[in-house]
Structure formats: C-alpha cells, structure tokens
Amino acid sequence: MKEINVNVCLGTTCFVMGGTNLNELLEIVPKKYGDxxxxxxxxxxxxxxxxxxxxxxxxxxxxxxxxxxxxxEKVLNEIERQMTNEQ
Amino acid sequence: MNNNSQAIHLKKEILIRLVKAFFSExxxxxxxxxxxxxxxxxxxxxxxxxxxxxxxxxKDRCIAGLGFAIEEDDETRLLSDYAQKALERxxxxxxxxxxxxxxxxxxxxxxxxxxxxxxxxxxxxxxSTCKFGAISIVDGKSVIDGTKCKNCKMCISAxxxxxxxxxxxxxxxxxxxxxxxxxxxxxxxxxxxxxxxxGKCIDACPFAAVHEKSQIIDILRRIKEGKKVIAMIAxxxxxxxxxxxxxxxxxxxxxxxxxxYEVAQGADITSLNEAKxxxxxxxxxxxxxxxxxxxxYNQLIKKHMPEIKPYVSTTKTPxxxxxxxxxxxxxxxxxxxxxxxxxxRTEGMENPNxxxxxxxxxxxxLFVGRKIEILSCEEEKFDKESSKQGRNFGVTGGVAKAVQxxxxxxxxxxxxxxxxxxKDSIKQLKKMAKDGCNSDGCNxxxxxxxxxxxxxxxxxxxxSRSAYKVLNEFVENSPEIKxxxx
Ligand code: FES
Numbered sequence: 001m002k003e004i005n006v007n008v009c010l011g012t013t014c015f016v017m018g019g020t021n022l023n024e025l026l027e028i029v030p031k032k033y034g035d036x037x038x039x040x041x042x043x044x045x046x047x048x049x050x051x052x053x054x055x056x057x058x059x060x061x062x063x064x065x066x067x068x069x070x071x072x073e074k075v076l077n078e079i080e081r082q083m084t085n086e087q
Numbered sequence: 088m089n090n091n092s093q094a095i096h097l098k099k100e101i102l103i104r105l106v107k108a109f110f111s112e113x114x115x116x117x118x119x120x121x122x123x124x125x126x127x128x129x130x131x132x133x134x135x136x137x138x139x140x141x142x143x144x145x146k147d148r149c150i151a152g153l154g155f156a157i158e159e160d161d162e163t164r165l166l167s168d169y170a171q172k173a174l175e176r177x178x179x180x181x182x183x184x185x186x187x188x189x190x191x192x193x194x195x196x197x198x199x200x201x202x203x204x205x206x207x208x209x210x211x212x213x214x215s216t217c218k219f220g221a222i223s224i225v226d227g228k229s230v231i232d233g234t235k236c237k238n239c240k241m242c243i244s245a246x247x248x249x250x251x252x253x254x255x256x257x258x259x260x261x262x263x264x265x266x267x268x269x270x271x272x273x274x275x276x277x278x279x280x281x282x283x284x285x286g287k288c289i290d291a292c293p294f295a296a297v298h299e300k301s302q303i304i305d306i307l308r309r310i311k312e313g314k315k316v317i318a319m320i321a322x323x324x325x326x327x328x329x330x331x332x333x334x335x336x337x338x339x340x341x342x343x344x345x346x347x348y349e350v351a352q353g354a355d356i357t358s359l360n361e362a363k364x365x366x367x368x369x370x371x372x373x374x375x376x377x378x379x380x381x382x383x384y385n386q387l388i389k390k391h392m393p394e395i396k397p398y399v400s401t402t403k404t405p406x407x408x409x410x411x412x413x414x415x416x417x418x419x420x421x422x423x424x425x426x427x428x429x430x431x432r433t434e435g436m437e438n439p440n441x442x443x444x445x446x447x448x449x450x451x452x453l454f455v456g457r458k459i460e461i462l463s464c465e466e467e468k469f470d471k472e473s474s475k476q477g478r479n480f481g482v483t484g485g486v487a488k489a490v491q492x493x494x495x496x497x498x499x500x501x502x503x504x505x506x507x508x509x510k511d512s513i514k515q516l517k518k519m520a521k522d523g524c525n526s527d528g529c530n531x532x533x534x535x536x537x538x539x540x541x542x543x544x545x546x547x548x549x550x551s552r553s554a555y556k557v558l559n560e561f562v563e564n565s566p567e568i569k570x571x572x573x
Binding site: 044 | 092095096099100103329338448454455459461463548549550553
C-alpha cells in the first residue's frame with residue numbers, strides 16, 4: 001500500500017483563519033493509523049498567497065490533495081477516501 | 088474564543104480585505120468594492136436569501152471594520168465615503184460595539200414554549216405546577232399564555248416528556264447586565280448606558296451580528312505617515328499566534344510598528360503596588376479587596392455596582408503602567424494596545440496615554456494582509472524580561488497569585504476567584520459589597536470578566552486549551568517577580 005503523507009499548515013494565515021484546532025491532527029492521526037499515515041506540521045504551504053485564496057485557509061495537504069477550509073473531520077475523511085481508493 | 092467558526096472567518100476576511108485595500112493605490116474605491124469582490128455577480132449565495140442581501144450585510148460588516156456605527160448608517164452612503172471619513176478621523180468613535188440590523192435575524196422572543204412533543208397526558212403536571220395559571224389545555228395539549236407566564240420554568244422540570252422548552256435569544260441570554268434586547272422590530276439593540284462592553288454577545292450571536300468598531304484604519308494611517316507607532320501586547324497574546332513571542336515582536340515591527348512592549352512589564356508594577364495596597368488595607372481593618380485590572384469589571388463597577396468601589400483596589404492596570412512607561416520613554420509615540428477583548432477599548436478611550444486599541448483578530452488580519460510569516464521572523468528580545476507572574480496575568484487565578492507572590496506577607500492573603508461575570512457572580516459581588524466581607528473568609532477577590540481569563544477573551548484566535556499550553560510553558564521559563572523568601 002502506498003504511504004499517505006499529511007501535511008498540516010502551521011503558517012500565519014492558516015493559523016489566523018482558524019487552523020488552530022488542526023494541531024490535534026498531529027496527535028490523532030498517529031493514534032488512529034499508526035505508521036500507515038505520516039503526519040507533520042509545516043510552515044506556510046504557499047497556498048494562501050495565490051490571489052484571494054487566503055479566504056479558503058486553513059489548508060492541509062493529504063498527499064497531493066489539498067483540503068481547503070480544513071477541519072479535523074474533513075482531513076480524516078480525505079485520509080479514509082485515499083485509503084479505500086488504494087485498495 | 089468564538090466557536091462560531093464560519094462567522095468569525097467572515098469577520099476576519101473583511102478585516103484582511105480592508106488592510107489590503109488600505110495599502111492599494113485607491114483605498115476608498117477598493118473598500119467600496121469589497122462586498123462585490125466577495126460576492127461577485129453570479130456567485131452562489133451561501134447564507135442569506137439573495138446576493139443583494141449578502142452584499143448589504145458585507146457592507147455593514149465593512150462599516151464596522153472601518154470603525155463606524157452601523158446603527159447610524161442611512162444606507163445611502165457609499166463604503167468609499169466611509170473609507171475616506173475613516174482616513175480623516177482624528178479620534179475613534181465611542182461605544183466600541185455595533186449591531187448589524189440586517190444580519191440580526193431577530194430570533195423569536197425569549198419565552199417558555201410547549202413543543203409538539205406534548206402528549207396531552209391526564210396528569211397535566213405542567214398545569215398544576217404553574218403558580219401563575221398560565222397553562223391551559225387547548226385541543227388536548229398544553230398551551231402557555233405569554234401574558235401570564237413569568238418564565239419561572241417550573242413546568243419545564245415538571246413535564247415527564249421533556250416537551251416544554253425555554254427558547255432563548257443568544258445575545259440576551261449571554262449578556263450579564265441585560266444591556267442587549269430586541270427592539271419593537273425584533274432586532275437586537277444595545278443600550279450603551281448600561282453595556283459593560285464585555286463582548287459576550289459577540290461570541291453568542293450565531294449570525295455574527297455584533298461587531299467591534301475597529302480602529303485598524305486609524306492605526307495604519309499613523310504607520311503610513313511614519314509616526315512612531317508602538318504596540319503594547321497583552322500577556323494573553325502568547326499562544327495566539329504561531330512562533331515565539333520574540334518572533335511575534337519582530338513580525339509586529341515588520342508590519343510597520345516602531346517598537347513592541349510587553350504589558351506584562353506593567354503587570355509587574357501592578358502586582359507590587361497591589362500587594363502593598365492590600366497590606367495597608369488589611370492593617371486598617373478592612374475585610375477584603377478586589378482586583379482592578381479587568382476592563383469589563385471596571386465598567387460593571389461604574390455602571391452597575393458603585394457600592395463595591397470602596398473595596399476595589401485603586402492600583403492601576405498593567406496597561407496603565409505600560410502606556411505611561413512608553414510615553415515617558417518615547418514622548419512622540421502613538422501607543423496601541425493589542426488586546427484580547429473589546430472591553431479594553433473603553434480603557435483606551437479613558438486614558439490619554441493609550442491612543443488606540445487593536446484586537447488579536449485585527450493583528451492577525453494585518454499579518455495576513457501584509458503577508459508576514461511569523462515563523463520566518465527573527466527572534467527579538469525585549470529590553471526587560473517580564474516576570475513569570477506578570478506573564479500569567481491573563482489566566483484565571485494569575486492575578487491573585489501574582490499579588491500573593493509580590494507580597495511580603497504571603498500567608499496573610501487568602502485569595503478567591505471570580506472567573507467570568509454572569510448573573511450569579513454579579514450577585515455574589517453585590518452581596519460582598521453589601522456585607523462588607525466575604526463569607527468564605529477570603530480577603531483578596533480576583534475578578535475576571537471572561538471565564539478562564541483573558542485567554543478566553545472575545546477576540547482571541549487560538550482555542551484556550553492549546554493557547555494555555557503554550558502560555559504555560561513560556562511562563563514556567565520566565566524569571567520570578569521576587570526572590571522567594573527562604
Ligand atoms: S499559511 Fe497556510 S498556506 Fe500559507
């Protein structure tokens with residue numbers, strides 16, 4: 001199975017626009033998926049500076065998929081989706 | 088902390104757009120276009136009945152962002168006019184809150200209501216418990232007569248089916264002093280004569296209809312003019328942004344501020360003075376003293392509880408000492424308090440040493456609008472490191488602890504804590520004022536308007552749990568206010 005990489009943006013825009021709860025992913029994901037899913041925090045992913053895209057912050061990347069207006073829920077769903085697609 | 092995430096997101100977006108517009112070549116024109124940029128022709132209508140109403144509400148939000156009262160808007164004035172006026176304004180408007188009439192849904196009036204879960208039972212406990220004869224049976228079901236009902240809620244607990252509910256108006260319910268209520272048209276109005284500016288209605292309204300009147304344009308104008316604009320950051324700011332507070336300092340300077348001071352520095356002065364004052368009062372035989380640093384509490388005293396005044400510490404707030412210090416050091420500076428809450432705006436208006444107030448959301452919007460990445464900023468230390476105690480002022484219990492630690496006779500202090508002003512805690516304070524003592528035998532009463540302290544102020548960004556963790560670590564690594572006695 002292909003490895004899934006989750007990249008949580010901890011940049012200023014994402015933080016200010018409501019990304020503070022996403023920190024929890026750094027704890028939840030390893031607990032839930034062990035080493036099947038790698039999760040890390042990252043400085044600005046560069047998505048917020050495209051046009052008015054900051055209005056869709058916070059962002060999380062699950063492999064190459066961008067989750068906009070991310071919530072813990074949405075990100076977990078995306079992980080599940082990619083896992084089932086793999087199988 | 089507002090948990091209305093959708094609504095708060097919108098408010099921040101408006102502020103960011105205003106910042107961007109301010110720095111564009113044509114501020115008034117670009118400000119005018121904000122509602123159209125956010126809801127361009129043909130775009131979907133996420134919240135309201137139609138795109139025109141969406142834009143009208145966004146315009147109102149911009150008016151608040153530009154620092155004007157929406158109540159005074161006659162709808163004919165263009166946003167570009169407001170932007171221009173904001174640029175010309177010398178002093179910000181009074182009364183820091185404003186309500187968007189068009190966004191206020193005018194929730195159903197607060198009352199007790201029988202839902203259709205009513206089984207029309209034979210026992211009819213609701214009817215027999217009601218002391219006011221407000222309940223009658225119509226078509227086999229209970230009905231409440233609003234003219235007789237006194238909202239005592241006895242029927243709610245009597246009904247075995249949980250069929251009776253209390254309908255609340257969130258803002259009315261949240262206001263500890265009854266200052267916000269629906270007017271004859273069903274829209275919320277604030278009575279500024281009794282409002283203590285605690286900001287609880289801002290958090291409570293699910294339609295985000297209550298706004299702070301921002302001073303961000305006033306501040307940005309001073310920065311653009313090259314004035315020495317100095318930020319004084321409240322202790323509770325630690326944990327509200329990514330990175331360390333030292334990185335935050337250089338980020339704020341990058342945004343155009345001349346310098347940054349920790350208000351925790353003033354908090355250290357407050358603690359030491361208040362400890363002295365406390366000892367003197369006890370010597371005089373007084374039974375208790377309350378703290379005096381919370382602006383919401385100070386408004387409450389002024390407008391609702393003058394009788395407690397003799398028991399309130401006359402020591403000044405951390406912000407007072409910090410602003411004094413800054414103005415002495417840099418006399419031609421413009422001082423800006425960076426605040427977790429709306430209440431401090433009133434203190435800013437009353438103290439000539441404090442020129443403007445900017446909340447955490449507005450500072451965040453400034454960073455986003457100017458594309459400032461805190462994590463890539465250098466660390467820059469403060470001239471003077473504040474103490475552990477001063478840096479913990481924004482957490483419930485922190486002020487009492489600081490006064491205690493600053494005192495020479497720590498054992499004489501028996502602190503107790505009021506964490507959050509609400510109808511019950513106000514009653515408690517009134518009782519203390521009346522009795523002239525505190526029934527629990529405590530002699531130092533710490534009062535904070537927000538439950539949990541300033542870390543839960545209405546304009547905070549981070550959730551309190553994660554903010555507290557960061558703040559706590561920072562506090563632990565800070566120096567003591569005084570060498571502890573061996
Ligand atoms: S801060 Fe998250 S993408 Fe820039």
